[in-house]
Amino acid sequence: MTEQLSEKDQQELLEKYDPEAGTRKLKGLTGAIAFAGLLAFSLFQLYTAIFGVFPAQIQRSVHLGFALGLIFLLFPATKGLRKTGKFKVAWYDAILAVLGAGVGAYWVANYETIVGGIGLITETDFYVGLLAVLLVLEATRRAVGLPITIIAGLFLLYGLYGSYLPGFLSHNGLTMERLVQTMYFTTEGILGTPLAVSSTFIFLFILFGSFLVRTGVGQYFNDLAVAIAGRSTGGPAKVAIFSSALQGTISGSSVANVVTSGSFTIPMMKKLGYKKEFAGAVEASASTGGQLMPPIMGAAAFLMVEFIGGGITYWDIAKAAAIPAVLYFTGIWIMTHFEAKRLGLRGLTKEEMPNRKEVFKKIYLLLPIISVVVLLMSGITVMHAALYSIVLAILVGLFNKETRMGVKGIVLALAEGARMALSVAAATAAAGIIVGVVTKTGLGLKLANGLLDLAGGALLPSLFLTMIAALVLGMGSPTTANYVITSTIAAPALILLNVPDLSAHLFVFYFGIVADITPPVALAAFAAAGVAGGEPIRTGINSAKLAIAAFIIPYIFVLSPELLMIDAHWYEILWVVFTALSGMIAIGAGMIGFWMRKVFWFERILAAASGLLLIYPEGYSDMIGLGIFLLLFVLQLMWKRDKSHPEEMQALKA
Secondary structure: OOOOOOOOHHHHHHHHHHHHHHHOOOHHHHHHHHHHHHHHHHHHHHHHHOOOOHHHHHHHHHHHHHHHHHHHHOOOOOHHHHHHHHOOOOOOHHHHHHHHHHHHHHHHHHHHHOOOOOOOHHHHHHHHHHHHHHHHHHHHHHOOOHHHHHHHHHHHHHHHHHHHOOOOOOOOOOHHHHHHHHHHHOOOOOHHHHHHHHHHHHHHHHHHHHHHHHHHHHHHHHHHHHHHHOOOOOHHHHHHHHHHHOOOOOOHHHHHHHHHHHHHHHHHHHHHHOOHHHHHHHHHHHHHHHHHOOOOHHHHHHHHHHHOOOOOOOHHHHHHHHHHHHHHHHHHHHHHHHHHHHHOOOOOHHHOOOOHHHHHOHHHHHHHHHHHHHHOOOOOOOHHHHHHHHHHHHHHOOOOOOOOOOOOHEEEHHHHHHHHHHHHHHHHHHHHHHHHHHHHHHHHHHHHHHHHHHOOOOOHHHHHHHHHHHHHHHHOOOOOOOOHHHHHHHHHHHHOOOHHHHHHHHHHHHHHHHHHHHOOOHHHHHHHHHHOOHHHHHHHHHHHHHHHHHHHHHOOOHHHHHHHHOOHHHHHHHHHHHHHHHHHHHHHHHHHHHHHOEEHEEEEEEHHHHHHHHHHHOOOHHHHHHHHHHHHHHHHHHHHOOOOOOOHHHHHHH
């Protein structure tokens, strides 16, 4: 096996490309206070999961208070201070931490008075609410990054000064008092739906991921992937795809997924002959897709339950996302397979492989993940499914002496889970600001109608413009915030065109995630380039090329909802999957330039045309595309075997 990146190098890469990883390593009294705060945060969430949540304002404000206080303790004000001030808290951060905890406690202390105020707020309420808005913006900047902070700030300015804008963007304007009241003293702003989901479902699943890490399941994913795919052609690339799909279950961050699994898979790929940029691209595209893979998808999938409403459950979303996720990873698998054949790359040797018998002996480590699927299918609540799976993860850890969690291990897992949840809490609070302004000003409907006007009321142009919006908003922003913005602004435009709600929301969800590997700001690809030692932009271009399926699949399930298993017969689902897979094989061969042999220039054109026709879900296009596909298959098979006319082959190659 090749040498992995050291833990120090992994941490440096994470801190460079992922703001969530840049926490202080506190010691002494401040370290003890921060650790106690993290532990108390997790215990509060577990208590409400077991005994029932508090009233909405209490549940969400306490969650926010914990998050704000801990972010100011753990996240320095600037990147430079992450090194120079790594072990101490600045005096102003201590004050901000107290204020952050205080604005959360304010609701608890004054709940009856505020609720009984019939929409009126006092002068004290106003200043506390204003402070809460400012603290959320600063905490988001530190823990999540500048892009989403700027977007939330622009929405606040729009709420205040939108009356001065021309045309359809103009509104009556909000006073500062009304804006602050909406932001912190209703459940339409900071304490709105995004934070509600963070304070219930998302936190528990992040905690579940923390316990899975303690059982050693992360390393097991790598071992299992090698045992299954390591010997095949270009094995390490397929290992990266397989392990990254599994890693997405315990990591809600594309960058974190890239650095952890990529430090293992990228050196293997480079050793076998893959170029640095291609090796990094395989890992980046596969790691990004981890958030698309059920049963535990990115945090935005939990938000989708609340945003769509209408009795839809998380299991409905996970089930609908299953086939698109399989197609996504199959597309990357096809492209890497063709590239490996083109370069003549081998798989791992027997000596480089782990002991398969020993690997499969530990298959029980997957039981907690299987339990999530079974529990969600049984109709149990999402919170209880996560809760029971955490307990099962602890029990599974008992089977192995190395991963057995005593009291200390459980406490550490609780603290680490809370730390991982801080950035999500900040992002959802900032997203609440955006939703609050959209709700109060009617901006969502205005932009949806504006988008439809721009697209001339046609579906395909509307889909294209929505895709561009999601990609741009997703550059440097977390998927959660990106989904909130696009689902309140762009998704309604698609729904107005009679696109099913689930298809519309999954469409923007997909492109918000794919933004992580789309240049010019492709954080997951840049992190992979850091691991591989490749050129970042070239790695990003290769990542987008490998993930071409992710740019096509959303169009398929909008045009043909059978792919999401919406009101479809089994034979309709099978046909859509078959044509989509055939189309991906054709597109993969056309882009890589290899199938069973080298693909000539005219075959590449035919392959691309065939792929697009097969992927577009319409009867005539499928038939024509399938005809071209079969023709290419025959040509590949015949010319591969025909060695009697080398001069003709040479002429065709020329």
